[in-house]
Amino acid sequence: MTTKQQTILLIEDDAWLAELEAKALEQDGYTVVHAPHAPAAIVAIDATPPDAIVLDVLLGGSTAFALLHELQSYEDTGELPIVLCTNMAETLSLEELKPYGVRRIVDKSTMLPADLVAAVRSVLL
Amino acid sequence: MNGREGKQQHDLSQYTVPSITAAAHELKAPLALLRQLALRLEDDAVTDAERRDLVQRMTLTTERALRLTSDLTKSARLDDALFELEPINPEQLCRDIVTELTPLFEAHHRELSLSRKTHPLLLVANRDLLRRIIMNFSDNALQYSQPGTAVELQIQAFKSSGIIRVGVRDYGPALSSDMWRTLQKKLSKAPQAIHARPQSSGLGLFIASQFADAMQGRIGATRHRDGATFYVELQASQQLSLL
Secondary structure, eight states: OOSSOOEEEEEOSOHHHHHHHHHHHHHTTOEEEEESSHHHHHHHHHHSOOSEEEEOSBOSSSBHHHHHHHHHTSHHHHTOOEEEEETTGGGOOHHHHGGGTEEEEEETTTOOHHHHHHHHHHHTO | OOOOTTOEEEEOTTOOOOOHHHHHHHHHHHHHHHHHHHHHHTOTTOOHHHHHHHHHHHHHHHHHHHHHHHHHHHHHTGGGOOOOOEEEOHHHHHHHHHHHHHHHHHHTTOEEEEOOOSSOOOEEEOHHHHHHHHHHHHHHHHHHSOTTOEEEEEEEEETTTTEEEEEEEEOOOOOOHHHHHHHHHHHHHSOHHHHTSOOOOOHHHHHHHHHHHHTTOEEEEEEETTEEEEEEEEEBOGGGGGO
């Protein structure tokens, strides 16, 4: 369990998947704020700056990459650690995405709930 | 097409042929969700109520995935098949679709409804293909609409051109024009390594476009400030003029 209640912004457009991922993170002591798309994520970040972000890649309206670029444009959000949780993991390179704040990539199609929790925990160390 | 001020319309009839990779990716999403639902089901802490909910979600997710595989099969065989075109009452067809998809929409806390017309309309179509197009658009709307909102099936007649449009209106992210422009500008300036990443495959739209072609129709989309309408346009039946 985490000693301090840390807030994770979960950006996932599939409501059912978001529910499952949030449950896993909450069971490990995190507070989870869910945003189904990039505009809602921007509003959520303004309201409560999270400690880390879990981000799906294909989102309604825009892709995660537009959001990553947006976050990098501001000093306060540019440092936020990001975990990409995606079905496209095998096509992505962590090295290429590191400049955009991405610290871990989790393969949604093969992960266990504990894998997502472990990835979040590792970026908050 | 009847242009509407303040809205952006796009002709989607030339949608590009998707790759096997795109089809695999589209199927990966529901399969990954199914796996997570099943993993949750294995958890001893799950209550009976949650278990019932999980099972229902697995069933509904499976049905969505099966619809996609069925559409893919149909799409691959379009050239070899003959599709009988007949006068169809789109309102009746839409009503049937609303009945069929209501459990799925309710499970997602959304409503699917039909905007009723005063006068009955008839169009010329293949019932199965038209049904698949509307189901496809409805699935898309479910994915991109806001919880608590209604998705509307809409039927419009353009008498001068003899066209009937069946559309699916969703209320998605309330994106202001400024925010949209900012995001688009940022995206266009992103480095190539990021910008060139694959995005949504558009497989569903490609399939819908093919089905519309097979009925001498076309599909299109209108982007609203608070969502989108995806539609198919088909020839009105001659019987329309008698109404």
